[in-house]
Amino acid sequence: MGEVASAFGGIARETVVEPFKSFICKVASRCNLDCDYCYVYHHADQSWREQPQRMSLDTAAQLGRRINEHAVAHGLARVDFILHGGEPLMLGVDYLRALCETVTRHTPDVRIRWNGQTNGTEFTDEVLKFCEDWDVCFGLSLDGPRAANDRHRVDHAGRSSFDQAERALRMLSGERGRPHWGGVLAVIDLESDPLETYAYLRGFQPPSIDFLLPLGHHDMRPPGKETSLTGTPYADWLLAIFEVWYQERPQPIRIRRFRDVIGLYLGATRSSEEWGLQPVDFIVVESNGEIQAVDTLKVTYPGACRLGMDVFGHSFDDALASPMVRARQENWRTLGETCRRCDVVRICGGGYFPQRYSREGGFQNISVYCADLMKLIRVVTGTVRQDLAALPRQAGRRAR
Template identity: 80%
Template sequence: MGDVAGRPAAVTGAEPFRSFICKVASRCNLDCDYCYVYRHADQSWRAQPQRMSLATAAQLGRRINEHAVAHGLAQVDFVLHGGEPLLLGVDYLRALCQAVTRHAPDVRIRWNGQTNGTALTEEVLDFCQEWDVTFGLSVDGPRAVNDRHRRDHAGRSSFDEVARALELFGGERGRPYWGGVLAVIDLAADPLECYSYLRSFGPPSIDFLLPLGHHDLRPPGKEHSLTGTPYADWLLEIFQVWYRERPQPLRIRRFRDIIALYLGATRSSEEWGLQAVDFIVVETDGEIQAVDTLKVTYPGACRLGLDIFRHDFDAALASPLVRARQESWRALGETCRRCEVVRVCGGGYFPQRYSRRGGFQNTSVYCADLMKLIRTVTGTVLADLREVSRPPTERPAR
């Protein structure tokens, strides 16, 4: 398959935004201990309105329409995000969608959202059906895993409500509106137990997330050394089962991205590869910000000094922080540029490269894990490709 190293093609121009992550609610009814919005360095959520006003939603629609027309985009994604968007209630969500759509007549809006599931009801599914909204569900695993990190502000379990959401999304009515599962990895949890539990509900995909951390805020299991590979080992237990399942019952985005990029794909999810990032964040007050996970690094890390009332989205495309994500090769340090797997890992997720001393030009705090994960997954794929390319008479008997 050849080496995956090498400098990518030069960026010829800014990539327009095709996805708008919109913080329609700035508060959440859960107090997850790893949350990048409420539990880390940037606490700007405290000054945000609790919900996006309909006037702000209308202006957002105008700016999205303007951007789509300027760049010839027929369709964009609008992500209902927070906080917890379902806290707004379905009547307000309908009014918000109407306000955006009314002021974006020249572009088709594909509605998505992310929810913790605690407020999911049959009425919410009515809204999803009416507006063709697909929601991702944040859930880490069975009760013991969930309750270790995902409790409410009084310290109470959220599991019963989340289990109800899994049943609703996994049922016949909810399945068309289920985008999949986001699950943060807990090293104390059994990986195969988590996979088996989540898989039992039939989600279309699972994305197992590395806890957000960086060199100055090391994640669990990496406090004393960055050379170990506990997260790769955890994920590879699942990979060895998932990869051999035929037919594969669901997508695991992390594995699919590694395989696709290794085989020559140029696009993947945000955490992988060297493609230009094509999304932007809008806060409840209309402020335009860079990727919100930067909130784990330092106060104001997401700030661009822009808002939808005074600026268009092309102004965000021209901002240095967004350009750094678009011209991802230039943002890498020398170690990453020389690495054999850089086309796959992209140098690691941007926030996870941060330190006060080196900025974002460090290797990822998960570098050793990424290296082992990529080499093992791609090595497995390569061995299979070599096997199927051999004449049948040369293949070992099974």
């Protein structure tokens, strides 16, 4: 624990913390795809090999008790339970129904809102019926049209996953599926045309699209950043989409990255995990019941997200008191001096935590995407500022 605590810097113990409202539960520890950028299977931490292939119902029952205990202690009426993995749908609908029943039976004092994340390959009519019965909302991981998707998202024999994923996309975008569709997660590939990618996904009218920066850090630089961190290829990719999206009226699709930047610029205090300085209010539970910090830390070093706790011997309040969780609750104190002095830090939050890591500097470096974030924020907020400045002139013309 000493190595982990030192990597996260000194954490003051008196700061008020925010309870967990979302529980990312690794109900499956295996996946039928072999995506080459996956933070679980292809990076520094390989602890998935130690995990049971699925969460047992005994573990689910104890997890439910701990969630209920935490909700009661903090006055939470509702929490999110995210079916995660691995690929949760590999476990079959019968198991998922039994898991939901078990957790619900042991959470009598809190309402569970069911969510999940899937690669879509196992999404069937039977799964959709499960979603209807339990009011489950699934996000779909898909990087774009066939060429974009198949560069990275193949199975263990190297075969395309596109046809199955697009089948899920069509089901979720249909009349029955739409109430149970959380949106699309798409990892940015600089080889893909941004407007083609956006046009393809937009054609299905997802409720949201989250374009993700590939996970990387200073010791493992992402594509396009290998030789220099001063270029802005990811900002340029995203801004090509922003120019189209921003002019769409109305805007039926939430692109989370743009909405977060605009919201924080206009004074919002909440955003998704990658932006802003608000406390992180979720926790990860592995299939064996181990309680862990944010799982994307697996790209940094072995054991980076381990708290040394599990649902059998520890409460979620115990997890709140751990140095790694406190680091995410006190984001300002974990920033390096460069970030503290920056005029956009309230929006970028110093960059996503794992993307700030190096063996030498821990998490107090600038993000490997700092230049991209700076350009994206300045262009997006500059566009919004110009629109806001034009409002009084437009109102005056209408009044005349």
